[in-house]
Amino acid sequence: MEPVLDVTAVSMNFGGLRALNDVELKVNSGEIVALIGPNGAGKTTFFNCITSIYTPTEGEVWFTPKQGVRTRVNGMKPNLVTALGMARTFQNIRLFKNMSVLENVMIARHCRTKSGILGALLRSPAVRREEKEIVDRSYELLKYIGLHKFYNEQACNLPYGAQRRLEIARALATDPALLLLDEPAAGMNPQETESLKHLVLKIRDEMDMAILLIEHDMSMVMSLSERIYVMEYGCLIAHGTPAEVSSDPRVIKAYLGEEAHA
Amino acid sequence: MNELIKSIQVSIWFMFLTFPIMVIRVNAIEKSVIWRWENLALVGVGSFVLSFIWRWALRRKEAGDAAAASGGKEAGRLSALLENPALRLPIQVVLLAVFCTIPLFVTTYQTNILISFLLYVVLGLGLNVIVGVAGLLFLGHAAFYAIGAYSYALLNQYFGLGFWVALPIGGVVAALAGVALAFPVLRLRGDYLAIVTLGFGEIVRLLLENFSDITGGPSGISNIPRPGLLDMQLSVAGANIYIYYIVLALALVTIVAVTRLKDSRIGRALQALREDEIACEAMGIDRVGVKLMAFGLGTAWAGFAGVVFAAKTTFINPASFTFFESAIILSIVVLGGMGSNLGVILGSAFLVLLPEYMRAFSEYRMILFATAMVLMMVFRPQGLIPEKRKTYTVSDPELNAATGGQN
Numbered sequence: 001m002e003p004v005l006d007v008t009a010v011s012m013n014f015g016g017l018r019a020l021n022d023v024e025l026k027v028n029s030g031e032i033v034a035l036i037g038p039n040g041a042g043k044t045t046f047f048n049c050i051t052s053i054y055t056p057t058e059g060e061v062w063f064t065p066k067q068g069v070r071t072r073v074n075g076m077k078p079n080l081v082t083a084l085g086m087a088r089t090f091q092n093i094r095l096f097k098n099m100s101v102l103e104n105v106m107i108a109r110h111c112r113t114k115s116g117i118l119g120a121l122l123r124s125p126a127v128r129r130e131e132k133e134i135v136d137r138s139y140e141l142l143k144y145i146g147l148h149k150f151y152n153e154q155a156c157n158l159p160y161g162a163q164r165r166l167e168i169a170r171a172l173a174t175d176p177a178l179l180l181l182d183e184p185a186a187g188m189n190p191q192e193t194e195s196l197k198h199l200v201l202k203i204r205d206e207m208d209m210a211i212l213l214i215e216h217d218m219s220m221v222m223s224l225s226e227r228i229y230v231m232e233y234g235c236l237i238a239h240g241t242p243a244e245v246s247s248d249p250r251v252i253k254a255y256l257g258e259e260a261h262a
Numbered sequence: 263m264n265e266l267i268k269s270i271q272v273s274i275w276f277m278f279l280t281f282p283i284m285v286i287r288v289n290a291i292e293k294s295v296i297w298r299w300e301n302l303a304l305v306g307v308g309s310f311v312l313s314f315i316w317r318w319a320l321r322r323k324e325a326g327d328a329a330a331a332s333g334g335k336e337a338g339r340l341s342a343l344l345e346n347p348a349l350r351l352p353i354q355v356v357l358l359a360v361f362c363t364i365p366l367f368v369t370t371y372q373t374n375i376l377i378s379f380l381l382y383v384v385l386g387l388g389l390n391v392i393v394g395v396a397g398l399l400f401l402g403h404a405a406f407y408a409i410g411a412y413s414y415a416l417l418n419q420y421f422g423l424g425f426w427v428a429l430p431i432g433g434v435v436a437a438l439a440g441v442a443l444a445f446p447v448l449r450l451r452g453d454y455l456a457i458v459t460l461g462f463g464e465i466v467r468l469l470l471e472n473f474s475d476i477t478g479g480p481s482g483i484s485n486i487p488r489p490g491l492l493d494m495q496l497s498v499a500g501a502n503i504y505i506y507y508i509v510l511a512l513a514l515v516t517i518v519a520v521t522r523l524k525d526s527r528i529g530r531a532l533q534a535l536r537e538d539e540i541a542c543e544a545m546g547i548d549r550v551g552v553k554l555m556a557f558g559l560g561t562a563w564a565g566f567a568g569v570v571f572a573a574k575t576t577f578i579n580p581a582s583f584t585f586f587e588s589a590i591i592l593s594i595v596v597l598g599g600m601g602s603n604l605g606v607i608l609g610s611a612f613l614v615l616l617p618e619y620m621r622a623f624s625e626y627r628m629i630l631f632a633t634a635m636v637l638m639m640v641f642r643p644q645g646l647i648p649e650k651r652k653t654y655t656v657s658d659p660e661l662n663a664a665t666g667g668q669n
Contacts, residue, residue, distance in 0.1 A: 094540060096538060100654070103530060106530060110527060111545070136656070151656065
């Protein structure tokens with residue numbers, strides 16, 4: 001069984017700054033993997049590299065979609081990477097703020113539908129059927145995530161936690177094989193975090209999806225993930241099960257700092 | 263009391279500002295200076311009163327904003343009237359009937375005005391796709407108007423093509439030119455895009471002006487044939503009415519097409535592009551393709567309008583397609599309401615019909631124009647008729663059961 005995501009020795013330079021240094025990472029299908037590290041460790045840069053928003057300076061990113069062939073995605077256009085089956089959420093929420101909640105999800109169906117200009121002008125039965133399918137599927141996802149009551153609200157009027165969930169719904173609408181969550185619990189209160197945790201597990205189990213998540217909330221990371229990668233200053237410093245990682249001296253050092261020698 | 267002091271300050275400031283132009287008049291020949299103190303008094307009193315009105319209006323607007331923020335949706339009376347579903351169909355039918363029959367009753371002069379109104383509706387709706395829906399600030403629309411007009415004129419002059427053949431060609435050529443312009447400006451946004459498109463508009467005009475061998479240069483192309491109706495020779499007035507119906511049909515097609523586009527999958531992608539480009543790409547939308555589409559779909563309408571314009575005036579020269587023209591079209595979109603088709607139609611009614619019927623004030627046109635724009639931006643930045651988003655309905659019995667009491 002090939003891993004869904006296979007990153008080999010990826011490095012990313014911004015001018016003279018090496019933001020990522022030889023990062024290796026694997027995500028198997030149906031697995032929840034967490035990527036943690038102090039602020040500025042390069043986690044989001046790593047996400048941007050695998051989703052092709054940045055092109056890595058060195059190294060390769062291999063992605064295996066469901067029933068698909070292993071494809072090299074570094075250097076591909078980001079929209080094609082999404083079409084292959086990799087969807088992400090953003091750390092700083094990037095919803096389409098002035099559009100309705102339902103429309104936000106509908107847009108994500110773009111790469112799974114195909115009616116063009118002529119179809120829009122003529123509104124043939126096939127186009128109308130496709131349009132209805134988009135609405136139905138999007139609404140279904142909203143219901144799955146528990147936001148269907150707000151489907152006609154403007155996205156920017158949703159409470160913060162709901163906006164984060166809507167981002168997940170939007171990512172799911174692209175029918176991904178791998179879901180990348182960039183700090184999904186940031187700014188959430190404990191109850192919201194708890195329900196998010198259940199949601200992530202539900203998505204993994206019911207939708208048969210691999211999930212890679214960046215998170216600072218340790219209770220969430222430790223209870224959710226099967227494996228954890230730890231980054232610091234652009235390098236991987238540890239890798240293993242939650243128990244292994246939490247007892248790793250390098251990880252403790254990175255998070256708590258070194259004891260000062262007298 | 264405070265208000266009074268403020269207004270007095272304003273009035274003194276205006277008297278000081280306008281002193282050199284309103285009061286002193288130097289006669290250089292007789293070497294005399296006329297002091298027109300009465301103007302100073304007028305400016306003083308005028309600005310005093312206006313400043314009161316201004317502050318009253320601002321307060322009213324703020325109160326309205328606050329009410330809208332606390333009390334949910336605030337809909338203008340006009341748009342509420344227009345959106346009332348019971349009234350919608352009758353209004354449309356009456357308007358259509360009026361527009362269909364009007365040229366039979368009015369003079370050729372009036373018909374001409376209506377033709378240019380409808381042309382601006384088409385131009386405005388086209389630009390609305392780019393500026394309103396896709397959010398790309400575009401200042402070169404007149405260039406594509408020119409491309410359409412010159413396609414017909416040149417094709418007719420050199421190849422003898424008729425109006426009906428040239429109409430689709432003009433639209434396609436303008437759309438291709440729009441896509442060609444879009445390629446180099448893909449990375450630009452906002453002000454930078456506006457500057458480049460403005461430059462493109464001027465380039466097209468200068469090209470037409472200086473390519474004298476082909477385009478006739480500044481003297482333009484004359485004797486462009488009017489469209490023929492089944493080989494009949496129409497009188498000037500008859501041809502005018504005929505063109506009116508062509509433009510009316512074109513405008514109706516544009517309205518339907520643009521509305522459908524906006525509500526389609528492509529339209530949604532355009533709107534998403536306006537909101538957030540990075541999120542758009544992450545959601546699987548091809549940013550480049552969609553942007554090119556936006557330009558092509560917007561400029562094609564300008565091409566169609568250009569062909570009709572050339573046929574209507576039978577004479578075109580580069581002076582008809584200056585930056586001023588682009589600015590007017592953009593003002594139509596902004597004044598009417600970005601993204602709102604109804605708004606664009608109303609906007610062109612304001613900006614095309616009013617100046618025509620208020621010829622008496624034509625000297626003050628630009629001042630009034632500017633004042634209207636400033637007032638609009640302060641008091642109603644969303645335009646006459648704000649964009650109305652399509653609302654989707656879903657049939658979900660559970661949802662209705664859950665919120666049954668509130669809905």
